[in-house]
Amino acid sequence: MHRRSLVVPAVLFLAAAPALAQTVVKIGTASPLSGPGAHQGKDIENGARMAIDDLNAKGVAIGGRKVKWVLAPEDDASDPKTGTAVAQKLVDAKVAGVVGHLNSGTTVPASKIYSSAGIPQISPAATTPQYTAQGFRTAFRVVANDNLIGRTLATYTVATMKAKNIAVIDDRTAFGQGLADEFVKGVKAAGGAAIVSRQFTNDKATDFNAILTQIRGRNPDVIFYGGMDAVAGPMLKQMKALGLHAKLVSGDGICSERLPLLAGEALGDDKVVCVVAGGVSGPQEANYAAFTQRYQKRFKLDVETYAPYAYDSVMVFATAMQQAGSSDPAKYLPALAKVKYEGITGTIAFDPKGDLRDAALTLFTYRQGKKVKLQVMRAN
Structure with missing residues (x-):
């Protein structure tokens, strides 16, 4: 027992x-x-x-x-x-x-x-x-962070796209406004281009006619948008309807596979340039x-x-x-x-702050409804 x-x-x-x-x-x-x-x-x-x-x-x-x-x-x-x-x-x-x-x-x-x-x-x-x-x-x-993304997009817009007149729109979110602010700083630092209009919307907006009409009167080469694809898609449709032929430049928030569905025929070819905060090559x-x-x-x-x-x-x-x-x-x-x-x-x-070291950025455009890589850049 x-x-x-x-x-x-x-x-x-x-x-x-x-x-x-x-x-x-x-x-x-x-x-x-x-x-x-x-x-x-x-x-x-x-x-x-x-x-x-x-x-x-x-x-x-x-x-x-x-x-x-x-x-x-x-x-x-x-x-x-x-x-x-x-x-x-x-x-x-x-x-x-x-x-x-x-x-x-x-x-x-x-x-x-x-x-x-x-x-x-x-x-x-x-x-x-x-x-x-x-x-x-x-x-x-x-x-990469907005400092690097904004500066890189600004340099590309001025030096490669040869933009002279640039309008800027952001959605007033921490992401959208922060990215737009850094882009504006980058344009001013690059020189040779002017910010002809600064407009604001929100991340749930669907009607952009008022701000786009104001922008159209400034005849920009490029519109920079700080925000996400859910807003950028309808915005592109309204740009087309208003006869606004400027190219749209933005960050990774719009650089998605969903953008062609959201923008439809307004997307066009080589009309949008966006960047993803990362990238590989070779x-x-x-x-x-x-x-x-x-x-x-x-x-x-x-x-x-x-x-x-x-x-x-x-x-x-x-x-x-x-x-x-x-x-x-x-x-x-x-x-x-x-x-x-x-x-x-x-x-x-990671660097001491927790940011990615030697961050890469990949620039894309859209052709025939597909996202196409333009180049990988290092934001130094």
């Missing part, structure tokens, strides 16, 4: 041992899964999900322990208030890291919550300089192409813009955890700050 009582706990312990051997590592994503930006937000979730699936398929371990990688997606609706609520929800869920947010206006307030909790955040999309200027050790991004292009093919097969969708950056963000987290031998944010954060990772979007390494 006494012997039997000693044996039973031992058997229970042995039976429980395999369950204890696996570590669950939860990675959160935060992006708009509803509203006008839902297609871009879902792109982020899908890219992160592909990375999670790949980590599980490869059996990537941490510190010699088996890991079950789990994705925790949340909808921030492109709304700052919702974004902070989502951030707190992810903190409460004890995620090991967060990929997000999409919009600068949600990324900045959410970053304060992640910082207070000590949870690293990698944005695959937010470009406002304010994000990494706050001094949070937990804030990183895998795309041998790296094959890896990028293979990723897009896998994405299309997996989700039956084209990559919009941010999926490769979300994928790389998850892989950067995993790499830092492996190097530190731990998924505890406090233990792997120093490794994350020093990481160097060869990703789908290029080499990823």
Whole structure:
């Protein structure tokens, strides 16, 4: 009787041992899964999900322990208030890291919550300089910031497109206004071109006739728009209807596969020039192409813009955890700050602020309804 009582706990312990051997590592994503930006937000979730699936398929371990990688997606609706609520929800869920947010206006307030909790955040999309200027050790991004994007677009518009008269419109969001401001600074620094009109709209607007009519009277060569594709598409249609033949220049917010659907015949050929805050060339292009093919097969969708950056963000987290031998944010954060990772979007390494080192930018246009690469540039 006494012997039997000693044996039973031992058997229970042995039976429980395999369950204890696996570590669950939860990675959160935060992006708009509803509203006008839902297609871009879902792109982020899908890219992160592909990375999670790949980590599980490869059996990537941490510190010699088996890991079950789990994705925790949340909808921030492109709304700052919702974004902070989502951030707190992810903190409460004890995620090991967060990929997000999409919009600068949600990324900045959410970053304060992640910082207070000590949870690293990698944005695959937010470009406002304010994000990494706050001094949070937990804030990183895998795309160039607005300072670099605005300056590069301005230089290209003046030097390559030979624009002389430029009108500027922004949607008054942290992203749109910030990018437009940096573009204007870049135009003034480049010299040889004038800002002939500065107009404003909002990120839910559908009627631009008043501002476009005012702009038409200034006869611009180029209209710069700071905002997202959901507004740029209808804006292009109204530009065409008003006989406004200026080219449209913008950042990665409009540089999507959805823009041809949103703009229709108004898109034209070589009428739009946009930039994505990242880019690969040479041998790296094959890896990028293979990723897009896998994405299309997996989700039956084209990559919009941010999926490769979300994928790389998850892989950067995993790499830092492996190097530190731990998924505890406090233990792997120093490794994350020093990481160097060869990703789908290029080499990823961070400067002391958490910005991407030696950031690449890719310029695109649209021809026959398809996005066409013009060139990869380094924003020095």
